[in-house]
Amino acid sequence: MAYHITAKCISCDMCLPECPNGAIAMDQEGNYSIDPARCTECAGFSAPACVSVCPVRCIRRREEETAADPRKAGKKTPSARRATS
Numbered sequence: 305m306a307y308h309i310t311a312k313c314i315s316c317d318m319c320l321p322e323c324p325n326g327a328i329a330m331d332q333e334g335n336y337s338i339d340p341a342r343c344t345e346c347a348g349f350s351a352p353a354c355v356s357v358c359p360v361r362c363i364r365r366r367e368e369e370t371a372a373d374p375r376k377a378g379k380k381t382p383s384a385r386r387a388t389s
């Protein structure tokens with residue numbers, strides 16, 4: 305499992321230099337992302353470095369996202385079920 309950056313990111317660049325694994329990158333449009341193949345969730349450290357420094361708390365674990373929004377987990381919401389039945 306890995307962390308990822310949500311759309312609330314304000315591109316402040318606080319997180320990128322803090323990652324011990326070089327997992328955070330910025331693209332040419334200034335969008336930040338985390339390479340899931342490199343993110344170890346900061347195993348061995350007291351807390352995820354990127355999460356600790358992000359001023360807008362936009363770095364989440366995938367399972368936190370899906371728990372907050374069942375649509376992202378592929379589960380049908382009551383309105384979605386009505387629309388398909």
Ligand code: SF4
Nearest residue numbers: 323343344346352354
């Ligand atoms: S949780 Fe740790 S390893 Fe993963 S992106 Fe953030 S700083 Fe890097």
Ligand code: SF4
Nearest residue numbers: 313314316317319358
């Ligand atoms: S610290 Fe947070 S707001 Fe700043 S670039 Fe990283 S993810 Fe985006």
